[in-house]
Amino acid sequence: MEDKTFELLTKMYSEMQSGLKEVRNEMQNGFKEVRQDIVRLESKMDENHKALYDGYIQNSEAITEIREDIRELKSRVENQEIELRVIRGGK
Helix, strand or coil: CHHHHHHHHHHHHHHHHHHHHHHHHHHHHHHHHHHHHHHHHHHHHHHHHHHHHHHHHHHHHHHHHHHHHHHHHHHHHHHHHHHHHHHHCCC
16 A cells, blocks of 8 residues: 555656646746847837937937027027118117
């Protein structure tokens, strides 16, 4: 009776070890896939960050150009106002 019990326990232990190995392998494969997904996401985020930064720079440059144009137009308007005063006789 003890021999049968021992054999049964040995068989159960062997099957459990085999099952645990399968579970470990599946978990390791899952972790590898998750790591690969994380690397892909980091790469995409890096690309998007660069694109956003480039867009920010372009917007900043455009705003600077517009400000310069406004300053120039303001100066022209002021000069024309002065010329009109001179033409009208200082009024």
